[in-house]
Amino acid sequence: MQNGYEVFKNQLFQVLGIDLNSYKEQQMRRRINQWLTRHSMASYTDLIARIRTDLDHRAAFTKYLTINTSQFFRDQGVFESIARQVLPSITSGGNMPRIWSAGCSIGAEIYSIAMLLIKQGARARELLGTDIDEVILARAREGTYSDSEVGGVPPDLLRAHFVKSGNLYQISDTLRRMVKFARHDLLQDPYPKPFDLVLCRNVFIYFTADTQKRLIHSFVDSLKPGGFFVVGSAEHIMDPHAFGLERVSYCIYAKTV
Ligand SMILES: C[S@@+](CC[C@H](N)C(=O)[O-])C[C@H]1O[C@@H](n2cnc3c(N)ncnc32)[C@H](O)[C@@H]1O
Numbered sequence: 001m002q003n004g005y006e007v008f009k010n011q012l013f014q015v016l017g018i019d020l021n022s023y024k025e026q027q028m029r030r031r032i033n034q035w036l037t038r039h040s041m042a043s044y045t046d047l048i049a050r051i052r053t054d055l056d057h058r059a060a061f062t063k064y065l066t067i068n069t070s071q072f073f074r075d076q077g078v079f080e081s082i083a084r085q086v087l088p089s090i091t092s093g094g095n096m097p098r099i100w101s102a103g104c105s106i107g108a109e110i111y112s113i114a115m116l117l118i119k120q121g122a123r124a125r126e127l128l129g130t131d132i133d134e135v136i137l138a139r140a141r142e143g144t145y146s147d148s149e150v151g152g153v154p155p156d157l158l159r160a161h162f163v164k165s166g167n168l169y170q171i172s173d174t175l176r177r178m179v180k181f182a183r184h185d186l187l188q189d190p191y192p193k194p195f196d197l198v199l200c201r202n203v204f205i206y207f208t209a210d211t212q213k214r215l216i217h218s219f220v221d222s223l224k225p226g227g228f229f230v231v232g233s234a235e236h237i238m239d240p241h242a243f244g245l246e247r248v249s250y251c252i253y254a255k256t257v
Pocket of ligand 1: 066067068069070071074102103104105106109130131132133136184185186187200201202203232
């Protein structure tokens with residue numbers, strides 16, 4: 001006999017295509033219960049009924065569940081290392097790199113990389129941002145941001161790549177044209193390849209340890225030999241060699257084979 005949460009997970013997968021089995025259970029249950037309280041719903045059954053019929057509620061719940069928080073140049077030190085070490089390496093000899101931001105949310109991470117490439121006079125063959133959440137991808141494509149989201153953009157890059165309109169900042173068409181956004185579920189879809197640089201930051205903290213391992217193997221498989229893999233500041237890889245990686249800097253690994 002399945003308990004309520006087991007049934008809910010199956011139904012949620014049918015309606016949203018999100019597989020909660022791979023996410024840390026305690027954290028997810030707590031978040032979902034908070035949502036039920038906030039929206040005065042008595043049970044998982046009420047929530048499933050609501051997201052089947054109310055598309056706005058479905059979008060809002062997806063956004064809540066997937067935790068879309070992001071900013072430009074988040075973890076400044078990591079971007080300094082990317083600018084100093086990673087980009088010069090993958091663009092040397094005129095190489096035009098392929099770069100993937102997985103779990104890209106509002107696109108801030110991949111647009112930050114695009115700005116650094118322009119600053120260094122380099123060009124990319126492909127800049128890809130992917131996420132499971134279609135609503136957040138629409139925001140990434142539109143490229144309109146709040147004060148706090150652009151707070152980490154250095155002043156010269158803010159002037160060069162954004163137009164301020166009221167309280168919002170619109171990213172330039174040049175940058176929007178450089179980046180492609182697509183829906184991709186890290187748990188179910190085949191991983192695109194080959195890439196010179198893959199960033200997956202502040203995404204797999206939500207997954208179970210087994211799922212994290214499976215994902216890291218898939219990311220390594222998506223990298224060219226010598227390619228770089230960047231994780232979030234709470235996501236250190238304890239035994240990089242077990243995945244064919246070596247640590248090159250804080251949060252940054254290189255594929256050794
Ligand atoms: C906290 S944001 C991180 C954004 C950005 N990488 C950063 O560090 O600022 C996590 C993102 O992971 C996405 N996500 C969650 N589960 C996912 C999955 N199974 N496949 C792809 N993206 C997923 C969420 O929709 C959300 O946009």
